[in-house]
Amino acid sequence: MTNHPSRGDRPVEPLVFEKHVAGMCGVDFPPLDVPETPTPDSLQGCGVELPSIGQHDVMAHYTHLSDRNFSVDGNFYPLGSCTMKHNPRINEWAAALPGFACLHPLQDDDCIQGALRLLYETRTMLEEISGLHEVSLQPAAGAHGEFTALKVIRAFFADHGQSQRTVVLAPDTAHGTNPASCTMCGATVKQVRTINGHTDLDHLREVIAEVGPENVAAFMITNPSTAGLFDPSIKEMAEIVHGAGAKVYLDGANMNALLGRVKPSDFGADAMHYNTHKTFSTPHGGGGPGSGPIAVTEELAPYLPVPQVMMADDGSFYLDRDREKSIGKVRSFIGQFGVLVRCWTYINACGAEGLRHVAETAVLNANYLAVRLQDVYDMPYFDPEKGAYCAHEFVSVPRSLLDKGVTLIDIAKRMIDFGVHPPTMHWPVHDCLMVEPTETESKQALDSFVEVMLQIAAEIDSDIESVKNAPLVSDISRADEVGAARKPVLVWKD
Amino acid sequence: MDYTQITEAQLDEMLTTIGIDHVDRLFDVIPESIRCKEGLDISPPQSELELQRSLAEMASHNIGPHNMACFMGCGAYDHFYPVLIDQLISRGEFLTSYTPYQAEASQGTLQGFFEFQTQISRLAGLDIANASLYDGATAVSEAAILAVNTTRRHTVLVASTIHPEYLAVLQTCLADLHVNITLLPSTDGRVSPETVRQHMCSDVAAVIVQSPNIWGQIEDWGGCFEVAHEDAKTLAIAVFNPIASGLLKTPGECGADLAAGEGQPLGNALNLGGPYLGLLAAKEKFVRKMPGRLVGMTTDEDGRRVFCLTLQTREQHIRGAKATSNVCTNQGLMAMRATMFMTTVGKEGLAEMASQCWHKAHYLAEQITALDGWELAFDGGFFNEFTVNCPVDVTEIVNTGKERGVLVGVAANGRRMRKLSSGNELIIAVTEKRTRHEMDALVSLLKELSS
Numbered sequence: 027m028t029n030h031p032s033r034g035d036r037p038v039e040p041l042v043f044e045k046h047v048a049g050m051c052g053v054d055f056p057p058l059d060v061p062e063t064p065t066p067d068s069l070q071g072c073g074v075e076l077p078s079i080g081q082h083d084v085m086a087h088y089t090h091l092s093d094r095n096f097s098v099d100g101n102f103y104p105l106g107s108c109t110m111k112h113n114p115r116i117n118e119w120a121a122a123l124p125g126f127a128c129l130h131p132l133q134d135d136d137c138i139q140g141a142l143r144l145l146y147e148t149r150t151m152l153e154e155i156s157g158l159h160e161v162s163l164q165p166a167a168g169a170h171g172e173f174t175a176l177k178v179i180r181a182f183f184a185d186h187g188q189s190q191r192t193v194v195l196a197p198d199t200a201h202g203t204n205p206a207s208c209t210m211c212g213a214t215v216k217q218v219r220t221i222n223g224h225t226d227l228d229h230l231r232e233v234i235a236e237v238g239p240e241n242v243a244a245f246m247i248t249n250p251s252t253a254g255l256f257d258p259s260i261k262e263m264a265e266i267v268h269g270a271g272a273k274v275y276l277d278g279a280n281m282n283a284l285l286g287r288v289k290p291s292d293f294g295a296d297a298m299h300y301n302t303h304k305t306f307s308t309p310h311g312g313g314g315p316g317s318g319p320i321a322v323t324e325e326l327a328p329y330l331p332v333p334q335v336m337m338a339d340d341g342s343f344y345l346d347r348d349r350e351k352s353i354g355k356v357r358s359f360i361g362q363f364g365v366l367v368r369c370w371t372y373i374n375a376c377g378a379e380g381l382r383h384v385a386e387t388a389v390l391n392a393n394y395l396a397v398r399l400q401d402v403y404d405m406p407y408f409d410p411e412k413g414a415y416c417a418h419e420f421v422s423v424p425r426s427l428l429d430k431g432v433t434l435i436d437i438a439k440r441m442i443d444f445g446v447h448p449p450t451m452h453w454p455v456h457d458c459l460m461v462e463p464t465e466t467e468s469k470q471a472l473d474s475f476v477e478v479m480l481q482i483a484a485e486i487d488s489d490i491e492s493v494k495n496a497p498l499v500s501d502i503s504r505a506d507e508v509g510a511a512r513k514p515v516l517v518w519k520d
Numbered sequence: 521m522d523y524t525q526i527t528e529a530q531l532d533e534m535l536t537t538i539g540i541d542h543v544d545r546l547f548d549v550i551p552e553s554i555r556c557k558e559g560l561d562i563s564p565p566q567s568e569l570e571l572q573r574s575l576a577e578m579a580s581h582n583i584g585p586h587n588m589a590c591f592m593g594c595g596a597y598d599h600f601y602p603v604l605i606d607q608l609i610s611r612g613e614f615l616t617s618y619t620p621y622q623a624e625a626s627q628g629t630l631q632g633f634f635e636f637q638t639q640i641s642r643l644a645g646l647d648i649a650n651a652s653l654y655d656g657a658t659a660v661s662e663a664a665i666l667a668v669n670t671t672r673r674h675t676v677l678v679a680s681t682i683h684p685e686y687l688a689v690l691q692t693c694l695a696d697l698h699v700n701i702t703l704l705p706s707t708d709g710r711v712s713p714e715t716v717r718q719h720m721c722s723d724v725a726a727v728i729v730q731s732p733n734i735w736g737q738i739e740d741w742g743g744c745f746e747v748a749h750e751d752a753k754t755l756a757i758a759v760f761n762p763i764a765s766g767l768l769k770t771p772g773e774c775g776a777d778l779a780a781g782e783g784q785p786l787g788n789a790l791n792l793g794g795p796y797l798g799l800l801a802a803k804e805k806f807v808r809k810m811p812g813r814l815v816g817m818t819t820d821e822d823g824r825r826v827f828c829l830t831l832q833t834r835e836q837h838i839r840g841a842k843a844t845s846n847v848c849t850n851q852g853l854m855a856m857r858a859t860m861f862m863t864t865v866g867k868e869g870l871a872e873m874a875s876q877c878w879h880k881a882h883y884l885a886e887q888i889t890a891l892d893g894w895e896l897a898f899d900g901g902f903f904n905e906f907t908v909n910c911p912v913d914v915t916e917i918v919n920t921g922k923e924r925g926v927l928v929g930v931a932a933n934g935r936r937m938r939k940l941s942s943g944n945e946l947i948i949a950v951t952e953k954r955t956r957h958e959m960d961a962l963v964s965l966l967k968e969l970s971s
Contacts, residue, residue, distance in 0.1 A: 038824055039627075042635050042863050052864035053602045055872050059956040063882035065875075069738060069901055071769040074642050078866025085604060088632075088860060092613035095620075095628035099612030112523050113616045116568050121791075122606070125579025128586035130927065131596050131793030132936045137922060140581030141792055154561050166654035166794070169836070169848040180696065206836035206846035210665075212696030215841050256549045287547060292554040307523070311853030312629035313619035313651070313813060315795035331692070347935050354695075355688040358595060358657035358782075359793025371575065377565030380522030382556075387524040389546045394534045410539060415546045442625050447618075453837075468525040469534065497624050503821040505623035510818035510830040514807055516648045517638040518817075 036501050039090045043518045046077035052084045075520075094501060095312070096447045102467065102475050106419045106450035106460025107201070107252065109282050109304035114375065117307065117368035126367050131359035135344045141363065142343035145335040148319075148370045155281075155381070156298060157289030158321035162330040163361045168279065170356065171299025171318030172207035172246070174331055177353045178322060179244050179273050179297060180211055181329040185351060191243040191272065195233060197225050199252045199454035201277055213243060223253025223407045223421070223454075230266055239270035248277040249284075249293070250417035252454040253407055254392070254462075256283070264294025273297060273326070281305040282464070283389055283418035286382030290321075297322045308368040317365035331356045387465035388418040391472060395463055396420040398476045402483045403427070403459070419462035421455065428457060430486050432493050437482055439504060440496035444478040521565065583922075585790060589958040590927045593905045593949025594734060594937070595656060595683050596796075599763065599873070600953050601787040605860050614856055619813070619849065623828040629852065630827035633815040636859035643765040643862075644758075644779035644801035645772020651813040652797040652855040653847060656782025657689035659798030660728065660759055662811045662845055663780040664690060666802075667726035667755040668699055669844070670809055675700045675723040679711040679744075681733035682759060684938035699725075709735045709898030709907065713743035720751060726778075730759035734940065735932075736881075736905030736947060737898050741774035749775065762786055762799065764903050766874030771801070778802045787861025788854055797851035797858060808834060811845030876952035877904035880959065884950050887963045893970050897945050905949040907932070911970045914944045920969060926962055 079087070096103065103110040121127060129138055145163060152161040165171035176194065183191045194208045198217045205215040216237055219229040225247065234242055245267040250256050257263070264274045276290045276298035282305050284290070290298050302308045302317040310316075322330065332352045333345040345360065376384060393415050396408050403422040408414060428434065434457050438448035450460040463472060485493050492498060526534070535541065547555070566574060584590070590598040609615065613628060620626030620633075633651040640649035653659045664676050676694070678687060680703040687703075694701060702719055704711045704727075716727055727748035731739035745756035758771030760781040771779035783797040784790070802810060808831060816830030836843040865873065881904045888894050893911030910917055914931045921928035929948035932941035950959070 038826075039631065041631070043638065049868065051866050051869045051872075052604075053869055055600075055869070055876065055952065058876055058879055060880055060883035060959070062879050063886075065767060065878060066901065069768050071645075071765065071767065071773055074645075074765050074770065074867060074870065076639055076642060076862050076865070076867045076870055078868060079863065081602075081604065081864065084860070084864050085608070087863065088608045088614075089611075091628035091632055092608075092611040093628065094626075094631070095613040095617050096622070096625035097613045098616035101625075103618070105618055108618055110616075110618060113612075114523060116571055118610065118615070120571070120575045123575060123579040124586035125576075125582040125584075127789040127791055128598075129582055129584040129792040130590060130592045130598070130790050132592055132594055132930050133584055133792075133927065134918070134922070137583045138792065140578035143581070144578055151562055166658070167847075167849045169846045170654065170658075173846055177692065177696070202835070202837035202840050202843070203846050203848050205841035206839075206843040209841045209843070210693070210697075210846050212698070256547070258549050258551060261551060261554055286560050287556055288550055288554055289556060292556075309615045309853070310618045311851075312614055312617045312626075312632075312856060313852030314849035315851050315854060316849045317795075347938075354692040355657070355685060356692055357689060357794070358655050358683070358685040358796075362794040363792040364789075364795050367575075371571055374563060374566045374574070375568070375571060376522040378560040378562040380565050381560060381562070383522050383524060386543050386546075387522075387526055390526070390531070390534060390538075390543050393538050393546055397538050413548070415538075415549070438622070439624060442622065447625055448622055465522075465524045469530045500624045502624055502627060502824055502826045505820050505826045505828040506818045507623070507828050507830065510816040510828050511833070514814070514830055515817040516634075516807065516814055516830075517641045518634070 041518055042077045042079060042087060043520060045079045045083060047079060050078040050080050052079060052081040101445050101447050102471055103447040104449050104461045104463050105447060106462040107279055109462060109464055111307055111464040112466035113307055113309040114372065117371045120371045121364045121367040139343055142335055144370050145366060146337055146343050148366050149335055151373050152300060152319050152321060155285065156321035157291030159324040160327040160330060161319050161321045162334065163319045163366055164331045164356050165299065165318035165320055166357050166362055167316035168299055168301040168318040169203035169207055171320045172203055173210050174356045175275060175297040175299060175320045176207055176211040176213060178326050178329040181353050182326050183243060190241055193237045193241045194243055195245040197247065200246060201252065201279060204246045204277060223251055223255045224257055225263055227259060227263060227266065230263065234270045242270050242272040244273045244275045246275045246277060248280055250280045253421050254416045254419040255407055256417050260293045268294065279304060280418065283385055285385040286378060287385050297326055302365055302369040306369040307372040308365050315362055315365050317362040329353050333360060384465050391463045391465060391467060392416050392418050392420055395461060395472055395476065399479055402480060419460055421458045421460050423455065423458045427483055427486055431490060432486055436493045436496060440482050440493045441478065442497040443499045446475060446478055588925045588927050589954065591929045591948045591950065591962065592927045594930045594947055595782055596790055596793065597785045597949060597951055598790060598953055599785045599951045601861055602864055604864065605787050605857055608860055609853060609857050620829060623826060627827060630815050632856050632859055634817060634827050636855045637815060639859060639862045640799050641801050643762045643770065644760065645770030646779055646801040647804040648807055649801035650810050651815055652783065652850040653800055653812050654851060655794065655796040655798045657686045659780040659800045660686045661690050661693035663757045663778045663800060664694065664726055664728065666806065666809050666811065667757065671725040671753045673723045673725035674698055675702060676725055677702050677704055677716065677719050677727045679704045679729040681706045681709065681711055681735060682728065682730040683734050684940050688938060708900065709737045710739050710900050711744060713740060713747045716744045716747040724751060724754045726755045726757050728757040728759065732761060732764060732903045732905060735898055735907045736902040738901040738903060745775035763874055763877065766870035767878055768903060783858050786858035788857050795851055795854055797854035809844055812847045813850045873952050877950060880954055881906060881950040884959045888966060891967050891970065904951060905947060907945050907947050910944045910946050914946050917946060917969055921965065924965060926965060928962060
């Protein structure tokens with residue numbers, strides 16, 4: 027760990043287009059076993075120029091690419107708000123079972139009873155964890171869940187003669203998806219100030235008065251907040267919002283800290299989404315697939331999207347496609363089924379006690395790291411002596427290090443040299459690192475991370491250039507992102 | 521197993537470091553009144569062995585294309601893909617990485633997406649493509665929203681022959697955006713350019729036509745889009761099947777400005793409908809209006825060719841309410857599967873698959889229509905899917921098929937198809953996976969049921 031690594035000379039992996047060999051094919055097909063029918067010239071295209079390479083070279087290409095990625099499997103990956111926990115392989119095994127992976131989405135319910143049972147059980151388990159009345163498994167991702175739930179809330183109000191409720195409130199530290207989802211629902215967003223990571227209740231009241239309580243549809247909150255703090259006044263906040271006749275929407279990104287400890291219904295949430303790829307260990311896959319089930323109260327339930335998985339009186343399962351007040355469909359077919367198989371598997375692996383232990387350990391690990399780093403990495407919200415602990419993640423604004431002449435990016439890129447994926451940066455506040463170790467890291471891994479962070483801090487004093495020029499050992503030096511955006515090249519031209 | 525790794529002894533050590541006597545102290549800030557008083561009402565944990573048993577048991581209660589001949593299509597197709605895709609995609613470096621924000625730690629994913637974008641742009645016959653969206657339906661909606669935002673117009677003309685689920689999602693997505701959806705009626709299972717002309721007005725943001733359409737019919741994209749372009753602002757949006765591009769004209773060849781589609785046929789399992797991936801390709805001029813992740817080529821400080829996420833100022837995490845979309849993820853792993861598939865089959869393999877689909881579908885259609893009382897519902901050309909009018913109740917055919925181990929196709933009048941028809945049509949899809957033996961068996965079954 028105390029060595030100074032330097033960059034290797036591994037060559038750039040050529041693009042598949044540069045490996046193209048005309049006429050090559052990585053796979054073969056059985057001969058055609060029926061007579062040919064000519065294709066009319068009027069329909070025929072002039073052929074698509076896909077690159078062609080042999081099978082072994084396909085394997086080599088993607089093996090080389092995989093070798094150029096950090097991953098949860100191979101690296102400490104403390105990306106705040108993303109919950110990069112271990113991805114159990116039993117989940118992958120389950121989703122790949124032919125009896126799940128090969129099902130056609132338009133098959134009749136009687137052919138897919140096992141799959142529908144799994145969906146129904148997932149639905150009821152997510153209802154139990156949220157304490158809310160009904161879950162829809164339709165949304166494809168967290169942001170899609172936000173969009174869907176806001177549509178549900180809007181539909182509820184329209185049905186109750188209050189379609190003027192088009193303003194959605196969100197803290198100034200909200201996830202970027204929150205306001206973007208509002209726009210897609212035809213709602214406008216008003217920001218509510220936060221102080222020290224907590225929503226300013228007075229400002230919340232002010233904003234509601236300003237736009238008129240009768241115009242507010244919802245308040246979107248994240249709890250623990252995006253600053254990684256349990257908000258002690260969450261219930262009061264919900265009372266203010268409910269007092270205006272509006273709904274409380276919980277962005278469930280941080281559910282990992284609440285599992286089995288707090289049910290969102292108990293602090294007044296009317297609707298929420300889960301991110302199964304965060305809380306329930308389904309793999310992030312380099313940016314997807316996610317899945318964003320939503321949970322809502324009984325009064326909002328009639329507006330949930332279709333189809334809904336149901337259990338009949340005889341114990342069989344079916345998809346209800348006719349819900350009179352439903353907002354309709356939000357994606358094709360039945361949702362991200364394969365992701366939900368993994369979610370079911372994880373929840374059943376943990377059980378009730380395990381889920382609670384997950385939350386405890388996630389919070390423990392974050393606080394342990396924060397305590398060990400706080401003397402060197404300034405933490406604006408963390409003060410254990412005053413009982414101000416963090417939840418499952420913490421924010422550092424390392425001002426005293428930055429004042430020595432490095433940037434946040436320098437610190438982050440130096441982490442790459444030590445095999446650590448940089449934390450979330452510049453969010454929710456400028457110049458911050460947001461660190462979320464998750465519950466699946468061992469104490470040894472946490473201690474190694476502390477050593478890396480302390481070494482980088484020491485290097486800033488002793489050898490600042492190695493930090494400013496980082497990464498030094500990754501295959502590449504810093505990418506010119508500004509140049510990429512100025513003159514975008516999104517496809518290869520031979 | 522909850523996959524945590526802290527022992528009791530380590531817990532004590534860590535609590536000492538933090539300076540507390542119990543982990544509950546970390547939760548003290550949560551008001552008593554909202555803490556869970558009882559444990560969750562969820563079953564006790566299952567060990568991995570028990571999970572294997574219970575999951576295998578549940579999976580065994582499903583029948584489908586893994587143990588039946590599948591002639592179902594309508595937006596999800598039982599195509600072949602080589603085993604190497606499952607093997608490669610299982611690599612933890614692809615499976616367990618996050619969105620590649622850190623270029624220096626994510627070149628594998630980034631280069632894979634760049635190659636994907638290039639391959640998709642070629643299948644669409646257009647200049648650029650993004651790194652994927654949720655599915656075909658949401659890709660169509662995002663394309664429509666792009667058109668509305670670009671043209672500042674508020675009507676979209678949509679062929680009534682589009683997949684009913686795509687239409688349903690489009691209706692949900694546009695409902696609060698003050699956009700009027702006008703359905704273009706069909707004649708003989710297709711929308712004619714003349715029909716498009718009759719519905720054109722000065723407020724048309726886009727004309728959306730799917731081909732092959734829900735009936736399997738190949739639409740006259742060229743004719744429809746030519747009419748659309750008589751208004752210089754109107755965008756032509758093609759909803760396409762990427763496998764068809766191996767044989768038929770691409771959206772770009774037919775004059776489309778944007779192409780959206782379902783990418784599942786490219787190396788992805790049927791998965792009961794998801795996860796899939798949405799494809800979106802466009803002409804270059806829409807690059808700054810595109811929704812979703814985009815990967816660009818650039819250089820590092822030493823001049824190496826490298827890749828990074830680009831044009832992020834379009835996106836929600838920078839632009840909030842003014843973003844081009846709220847999309848945060850792409851379907852990363854599915855896009856990676858798709859690019860592995862396209863690389864493995866290559867130009868020749870895709871052409872072979874597409875032509876086998878064509879020949880087999882036409883063989884089966886000919887055999888079925890040779891039976892007494894069976895006829896094609898429409899006269900136009902088709903690719904890998906066609907519609908027949910059944911001489912006997914279509915539900916009975918579907919049910920008997922299930923008993924005999926055949927998924928005979930999709931009944932157009934079912935609720936799954938959102939009451940596409942009140943008639944007695946059966947939509948039959950044939951991929952390269954179907955053998956002559958399976959097709960002949962289907963023909964015998966239909967003959968038996970109708971005689």
